[in-house]
Amino acid sequence: MRDLHTRLQHLFPLGELTEQRPNLGFVTVPAAYLRPTLLHLRDLEGYTHLVLLTAVDWLEEDLFQLTYLLSNRAAGRDIGLRVKFPRQAASMESIHDLWPTAATYQRELREMFGIDFPGSPRLHEEFILEGWNDIPPYRRDFDTLKYARANFSDRPGRETRDPEQHMKQQLYPDGA
Amino acid sequence: MEQELKPELQKRMVKGPDGVEFEVEPLRDYYCEALPTVQHGAYFKIVEDFFNWARAQSLWILGFGTGCGAIEMRPLMTPRFDAYRYGIQWRPTPRQANLLVISGYLSVKTLKRAIRAYEQMQSPKYVVGLGSCTINGGMYWDSYNTIKRLDDYMPVDLYIVGCMPRPEALLAGFEDLKKLIRAGKAEGANQYAEKFDWYKSNQKRVIHDWDMPDYNW
Numbered sequence: 384m385r386d387l388h389t390r391l392q393h394l395f396p397l398g399e400l401t402e403q404r405p406n407l408g409f410v411t412v413p414a415a416y417l418r419p420t421l422l423h424l425r426d427l428e429g430y431t432h433l434v435l436l437t438a439v440d441w442l443e444e445d446l447f448q449l450t451y452l453l454s455n456r457a458a459g460r461d462i463g464l465r466v467k468f469p470r471q472a473a474s475m476e477s478i479h480d481l482w483p484t485a486a487t488y489q490r491e492l493r494e495m496f497g498i499d500f501p502g503s504p505r506l507h508e509e510f511i512l513e514g515w516n517d518i519p520p521y522r523r524d525f526d527t528l529k530y531a532r533a534n535f536s537d538r539p540g541r542e543t544r545d546p547e548q549h550m551k552q553q554l555y556p557d558g559a
Numbered sequence: 560m561e562q563e564l565k566p567e568l569q570k571r572m573v574k575g576p577d578g579v580e581f582e583v584e585p586l587r588d589y590y591c592e593a594l595p596t597v598q599h600g601a602y603f604k605i606v607e608d609f610f611n612w613a614r615a616q617s618l619w620i621l622g623f624g625t626g627c628g629a630i631e632m633r634p635l636m637t638p639r640f641d642a643y644r645y646g647i648q649w650r651p652t653p654r655q656a657n658l659l660v661i662s663g664y665l666s667v668k669t670l671k672r673a674i675r676a677y678e679q680m681q682s683p684k685y686v687v688g689l690g691s692c693t694i695n696g697g698m699y700w701d702s703y704n705t706i707k708r709l710d711d712y713m714p715v716d717l718y719i720v721g722c723m724p725r726p727e728a729l730l731a732g733f734e735d736l737k738k739l740i741r742a743g744k745a746e747g748a749n750q751y752a753e754k755f756d757w758y759k760s761n762q763k764r765v766i767h768d769w770d771m772p773d774y775n776w
Contacts, residue, residue, distance in 0.1 A: 512704065513671070527701055531705075537695065
């Protein structure tokens with residue numbers, strides 16, 4: 384992993400390498416250098432498979448993070464590229480022309496996080512949700528409990544117990 | 560919230576194989592517009608009792624799995640638990656079924672399909688809610704896309720508790736449903752017809768992209 388990182392660092396302004404396993408590493412890329420880095424990895428380093436594209440909502444830092452996980456099947460190695468960009472008017476370059484499967488991931492991210500990928504095919508079609516009328520539900524400022532209370536009615540009589548207290552009561556009724 | 564209809568549901572001109580052009584309005588042309596009506600029982604109680612006995616002996620489940628509970632149906636319909644020996648069998652289409660088992664959590668998206676399936680079934684029809692998700696939301700009590708009370712949206716004759724209930728619990732539940740039917744207490748279809756507006760308003764409150772006729776059978 385280190386050798387690849389050193390080679391890439393000569394070409395692109397990359398962040399530090401986080402080695403999860405000997406054959407899995409993560410590295411931060413500035414948004415402007417994402418496409419050249421992906422192209423370089425795909426065409427010259429053998430990372431031909433886009434395993435997944437997913438997002439993290441860093442609400443406190445007001446950032447979204449996208450993780451592009453690439454795999455080199457021949458070498459049995461994976462690398463994850465992390466890109467951070469502001470949450471306001473979140474938008475990222477589409478990579479559907481590099482991997483057609485990315486279009487599906489981007490559709491999902493547009494719906495669940497509200498991240499725009501200009502030019503991605505069928506981006507604004509509904510993906511999982513139907514008739515959604517609130518902020519995207521995977522954003523951390525979306526209050527799922529509040530939404531559930533407002534939309535779905537409760538059946539009275541449901542109780543919730545704290546598991547620790549409940550087991551204490553069950554096992555040691557005299558408080559020993 | 561009003562939404563634009565999907566292209567396949569919009570009124571349009573279609574050219575038939577014989578070259579004749581005709582207008583198609585899917586929401587009106589593909590469905591019968593009549594709303595459900597209450598079916599009264601036979602005049603003589605003994606006749607109605609006989610009907611109910613016969614109904615209890617012929618439960619045809621719609622093979623429609625909505626949540627994780629659908630996994631319990633497979634051992635139930637195969638030799639391990641063999642529900643067929645109790646006269647319960649599965650059918651692939653709502654037209655041939657009279658028992659809808661909501662097997663576990665029901666997302667709003669699936670609810671729409673479940674309502675369509677329920678409405679296409681023939682009366683008398685029964686609904687069994689399976690697992691705690693259909694009763695009070697279960698572990699999905701705070702989910703943004705999962706309904707919490709099934710009986711807000713369709714008439715439920717029987718709930719089977721558990722997360723998930725075992726196939727044995729389901730068999731016991733089906734036996735209980737048979738008792739309810741024989742006692743003439745499983746009147747879900749009539750209840751649906753009576754409180755039709757209430758059910759529809761509940762359904763439309765959660766299904767924001769309502770693009771079906773009110774009763775589509």
